[in-house]
Amino acid sequence: MTAPKGKQRTLAVVSAGLSQPSSTRLLADKLAAATVARLVDENIETRVVTYELRDYAQDVMNNMLTGFASPRLETMIDAVTAADGLIAVTPIFTTSYSGLFKSFFDVIDNRSLTDQPVLIGATAGTARHSLALDFALRPMFTYLHAVVVPTSVFAASEDWGSGDARVATLPARIERAAGELAALVARSDRSARVLDPFELPAGFNPAGLGPSR
Template structure:
């Protein structure tokens, strides 16, 4: 049987401004991951989503329980990817509300075994622990495979030179190497998953149980 050499990476950026340092960081991780996989002979496709473009759709989904066609397409592409890169700005010491709301409307079994790199941006390095006390627990709960290296970027990391810039580059390269290794052996593209499958909150009689 011919080995499948095609891989697809989904990128989710929760930045609210344009241009966005959150999107810049997501793109850097994606570019490095793609380069690593292409070196191994993989044909890589990247789907990038800025959540600001689906903010109203996410809110409506939370209120009605049903995604719009636009949001449904985003969810389908994210949950069926071979690997996932997620980056959020830090709001009030955690991921922003749009980021959390997007992953709240995805079925909690849809990201099982998904290789994930987590990333965050903020004004100062004081917020760097957000990766381990907020983002990592979220994707651990979703049973994703989170890379050991997360990538945090403070405003000072985007300078023109210096050790901080080099350190950010090193973190991006390390995380990309870890993600590419997981994606290279991923079998998600050959599995059939339903991102809108009913979960345990639906009773056998069809009545919806609300917490």
């Protein structure tokens, strides 16, 4: 379906999966596809840009140490922060998001996600880690002033199996979360905003140093 002129949106997808392929990327792709389908129903054409943080790990670490983003990381940050909506998915390690996931959002200016619609997702080996979404991810994005949709999506290893009644709930959760994100993205105009030509580069730290640790 072709969207009417002017009804176009950009959706950024950030996956912090460490392996390739990964269940984290699989979940991110399913969330993105469901969101795009909902936006098509509203006659909105969506451009999806997907980033695997594993490909930017060295750039993120260098940014933390020096206070400066590499050109490729700066381009990625600009694309993520300018998108009309964001899908952010991480594996859960030791009851929280991965270090790479957190480090990426640490190097983004803490004002750049203000009012951005965000859908959060996570993967882990067992369902006992599912609370990390509400105790780790949601507070982080709330601190960054993003608008996090009410439904978050967690997928444990058994959710990708077959023949279990629990498996049937994952598609329903994906659809519900995608519908919530699509409703917010449809009203967003972030990707159409005119950028300030004097705005400092993404990830720039005037002191030339990363955060004190």
